[in-house]
Amino acid sequence: MDLDALGHCLATAACVVTQTTSGLIVGMLLFLVAAGLTLIFGVLKVVNFAHGTFYMLGGYVAFTTLAVTSSYTLAVLAAAAAMALFGVLFERLLIARVYGSNVLMQLLICYAVVLIFDDVVKIVWGPDFHAMGMPPAFQVPPLFIAGGVVPPFYAVLIGIAAVIALALGLGLAMTRLGKTVRAAAINAPMVGVLGINTTLLFAVVFAVGGALAGLAGALAAPVRSLSPGMGFSILIESFIVTVIGGMGSIAGALVAALVVGLLRGFGTIGFPNFTDGMIYAAMILILVFRPQGLFGRRTA
Amino acid sequence: MKSRPALRDTLIAVVALAVILVIPAFHRSPAFEDYIIRLSAMALFATSLNLLVGSTGMVSFGHGMFYGLGAYSFALTMQLTDLSLPVAAILAVLLTVVAAFLVGAVCVRLGSDYFAFVTLAMQMLFFSVIISWQSLTGGDQGLRGGIPRREIFGFDLSSQLHLYQFSAIVAVLGLLALRHVSASPFGATLRMIRDNETRAAFLGVVLWRARLIAFVIAGGFAGLGGVLAALFVSGAYPELADWPNSGQAIFAVMLGGIESFLGPLVGAMILLALNDVVTRTTEYYGLVLGIVILAFALGLRRGVLDYLRRWWAQGRTGRAR
Known part of the structure; x- marks a missing residue:
């Protein structure tokens, strides 16, 4: 515990800016992963324990695409597209076979997929950590905001994630597809009876979830290192985010992801050994006092 | 004729134990003895998990926490104090029971999806405590320095044969106790909750209390399994409390069959053999x-033992017709 350091930090604008940006980075990446997780749960009632694998594979796909084409834009797009496809295949080939059976089956299938792809990554890219490095376009001097250092890539990353959050929220609220998805979340068989192809809808939901996770992996690759186990740690945190925000709620995922991100950003200064503990404590408090999460609907 | 299930189960356990204990007198194989020691720990771990998964319908993905906690608290008690082995083991199990009570108090009221990954998150919290509390647990290196092998009841646990006998006895007694829980009226209550919790609630069952008791019992027996694991590796490692370990236990339960009491044992046997190969x-x-x-x-969609039992039952009805 080093509350003095935290006090000092909060007193200087520079430190507040730096820690807020690093917190926002963590929060936005978490949001992208958690949004897919919560969307899939909301519509399909499937807890996708393999979602971290999407994120990991997205990172590696971006890594290779950047090495081959040396275009970071292409790398990000390739990662999102590849993971959208991966999500559809995963849903069609594996998860679709266990709809309606108990959570144990889903858990086992996801566990198997996590094990398999951790090893596939080891075979293809090797067991060591990879550092993608900052893409050439972003190798420019950092911005200074109120004395705080903000690398331009961070600003872009936060911007992209914010745009996606907005697009996702508006898309769900305004478009026909968004309405269908929300209706399916409430009663999927009824949506099917009304003549909407729910099989296709479920595949689309998995594609969107996969694309978001792949995108997060690609965006994370320049700021974090790539390793075969990287999917699991983000999976746990995304679960915490969805629990705090409320399963199935995109707005909840955004708020909770930012809370967790900022808790991490400032926690590393005030209580470096206990940031994980703080986040778990936040989750437990939410579960005790508001089990459906901040924005969740109470299910009957 | 009145059937005596408790007597029958005890007889089966005694016979099984006698067979295991007699084998080394005819043939000594270090690999086989190793296997039985690991199986003892794993069987307790998986069978206790099945009290939640199979009997009560609570899919816990964080059961490894109690396995790891049992191992760490036992190994640490042995290293830091002069307490005798049974006292240290009982302390370790008690500590696991208290931890299971606290975790269960938060988790048992949740729906099944939430339950699965909140237990997982709890386990990961415990795991991160182990990793970061280096001065006590040795961090990611694990707890080294060995466990002082104090002799108990004439067992010298540094000898592999004695550890083999000791593990087998503890595991068989533990499984028998779990069998007793599962066959008791309380076990029937748990199965009723699994099949129809609304009906159970109307019959006056306090759902969260029954689930919490099941969670605590399961946690305690997983802790006992952890004690055996600590004896086997002569220390404790963070991997015992890591998520793949919980996944393995779930898979052992699933592989052997969740509807049969001995399913998890069969699953653990297959899984460990598969591991080795x-x-x-x-x-x-x-x-x-x-x-x-x-x-x-x-493919199979159910465990080996469940599959065989169903096949057997179908064969019988076929013959009767």
Whole structure:
């Protein structure tokens, strides 16, 4: 515990800016992963324990695409597209076979997929950590905001994630597809009876979830290192985010992801050994006092 | 004729134990004895998990926490104090029971999806405590320095044969106790909750209390399994409390069958044998295990023992017709 350091930090604008940006980075990446997780749960009632694998594979796909084409834009797009496809295949080939059976089956299938792809990554890219490095376009001097250092890539990353959050929220609220998805979340068989192809809808939901996770992996690759186990740690945190925000709620995922991100950003200064503990404590408090999460609907 | 299930189960346990204890008198095989010691720990771990998964319908993905806690608290008690082994083991199990009570108090009221990953998050919290509390637990290196092998009841646990006998006795007694829980009226209550919790609630069952008791019992027996694991590795490692370990336990339960009491034991036997074969031939253990899991989950859709029992029952009705 080093509350003095935290006090000092909060007193200087520079430190507040730096820690807020690093917190926002963590929060936005978490949001992208958690949004897919919560969307899939909301519509399909499937807890996708393999979602971290999407994120990991997205990172590696971006890594290779950047090495081959040396275009970071292409790398990000390739990662999102590849993971959208991966999500559809995963849903069609594996998860679709266990709809309606108990959570144990889903858990086992996801566990198997996590094990398999951790090893596939080891075979293809090797067991060591990879550092993608900052893409050439972003190798420019950092911005200074109120004395705080903000690398331009961070600003872009936060911007992209914010745009996606907005697009996702508006898309769900305004478009026909968004309405269908929300209706399916409430009663999927009824949506099917009304003549909407729910099989296709479920595949689309998995594609969107996969694309978001792949995108997060690609965006994370320049700021974090790539390793075969990287999917699991983000999976746990995304679960915490969805629990705090409320399963199935995109707005909840955004708020909770930012809370967790900022808790991490400032926690590393005030209580470096206990940031994980703080986040778990936040989750437990939410579960005790508001089990459906901040924005969740109470299910009957 | 009145059937005596408790007597029958005890007889089966005594016979099984006698067979295990007699084998080394005819044939000594270090590999086989190793296998039985590991199986003892794993069987307690998986069977206690099945009290939640199979009997009560609570899929806990964080059961490894109690296994790891049992191992760490036992190993630490042995290292830091002069207490005798049974006292240290009982303390370790008690501590696990208290931890299971606290975790269960938060988790048992949740729906099944939430329950699965909140237990997982609790386990990961425990795991991160182990990793970061280096001065006590040795961090990611694990707790080293060995466990002082104090002799108990004439067992010298540094000898493999004695550890083999000791583990087998503890495991068989533990399984018998779990069998008793599962066959008791309380066990029937748990199965009723699994099948129809609304009806159970109307009959006056306090759902969260029954679930919490099941969670605590399961946690305690997982802790006992952890004690055996600590004795086997002569220390404790963070991997015992890591998530793949919980996944293995779930898979053992699933592989053997969740409807049969001995299913998890059979699953643990198969899984450990598979472990030994696969790790000898390839370093990509996860790849092979994952494919095997997929084959089971999508192909057989139930555990080996459940499958055999169903097949047997079908055969009987076929003959009767």
